Amino acid sequence: MLDALWLTLKLATVSTLWLLLLGTPLAWWLARRRSLLSTLVEAVVALPLVLPPTVLGFYLLIAFAPQSGLAQAWQALTGSRLAFSFSALVMGSVLYSLPFVVQPLQAAFRQVPASLLEAAATLGAGPLDRWRSLVLPLCRPSFLAAASLGFAHTVGEFGVVLMIGGNIPGETQVLSIALYDRVEALDFAAAHQLAAGLVLFSLVTLFLLYRSSGRWSVRT
């Protein structure tokens, strides 16, 4: 069970880092552009909000299958298989939790006034400098919110992992799967511990999040 806890935290941490890395530029682009393409991308990013996780899991399962192009490229690049691996779980989690990171960031970026960015430019700040010295500090609460939501949502993930991860202890058996496993085995005592642990964890995360940021908007 400690294995499952450790694995869950590791998966959530690694996924959150990737989510911030990919989600930030994506959110910035979505916040600044208004085109047919950006609207389409926005819709695709939001898909996991409405689709049953099993749908995403099903397509990922096919994409990760050993004979698929992606899996073979992965195999050639890393020398290890993709299906039922930790890396596959990370990929699935990142896709699944993307809207929870992109949406708060996008909303925050939209609220950064263009007028302030103009003022910074006339004071000698180039594009990257403006981003670092203005956008980042103004949106700090939203970054915290996005990271926490991404993390917590990954911890709470079940359907996608079930489809693509299998149930390999120490490799893909995260807490939610472990709980399912215990229930299947009618081991209700262990199931209780896991379920209560997850409830407590989620509650603490959300409580800290709400308390620290107060609001998730841009500071003005």
Place this chain on the structure above:
Amino acid sequence: MSEVGLDITLARGDFSLSVDTVLPDGAVTGIYGASGSGKTSLLSCIAGLLRGEPGNAVRVGADRLEGEGEWLPPEARGVAYVFQDARLFPHLDVAGNLDFALRRRRRPGPGLAEVSEWLGITGLLTRRAGDLSRGQQQRVAIARALLSGPRLVLMDEPLANIDVSGRRDILTRLARVRRELSVPMIYVSHDMAELAELADHLLVLEEGRLVAEGPLLELSSQLELALSHQEQAAAVLRAQVAEHDPDYGLSRLLFEGETLWVNQLELPPGTSLRLRLPARDISLCRERPSQTSILNLLPVRVTGIEPGQDSRVLVQLAVGRQRLLARITRKSLDALELAVGDDIVAQVKSVALLNDSRDD
């Protein structure tokens, strides 16, 4: 040598802007125009915030900012911009805002202590931008712009959102900045009284086109310009302090050899200053009235008569080499049988003193 060369064309839908001029060295250039005349678009093009048509050129002294295939982005232009809204960075305190400019400046400029003193913000440095009044915010914004070490300073209606006493304060401070700093400045406003305080050179913009340009003192009394026909039309003149009369609390000014009395000034005799004589406060007489409560009577020559809207006419009057404007009714014009070339007397009911101790 820092004259400013501009050749700017911009087309946006129905609106088009076209300005091709050279602003004189060492001067504050005022840009006057109604809203929608393209003043802000012009400044945005100069600052690089808007990109105009290919072939545009912006030059400050020998430094080309735009033209001949080159286009510097705003951060590389060294053109400071004071916006109508102060645009202070809300996550920084006043000192942080000023430091933002200081850390990025690429050429020498005035220091923090100096600029803070000019703008009276020394006591505000630890305050948050959001805790300041609008006037204070704008003073910080001006200080921030000056600290960026600009080649050129643009001011876009910086007093538009500020109450009257705040305006007075900032105008006095800007006059000080003007004296202390030898950086060319472009000051945009739709208020001639404001421009008359600061500007040496004036551009008049109408629907994106330059309809007049020249020294402000000359343009302010030109009959054919729309700005002479406004309700607040006023001639801007230059005079010197001659002497003080503490008994009556008055000062005598010398204006083209004639006398003008104003409320006593705290300026030494010989000081040169600007006056603003509103056209509606000047009345005309054929002969010098023998008994009148009006102190200021000037012998003038009629140099132009221009019918205005409604019942009134605008009369241009020469005193030496300077020109006044008087707005009188058409009925009075006919009663006095005024014609160009007549020598008459102008009664001046009010004189507004503009910023003092100018040495031009």
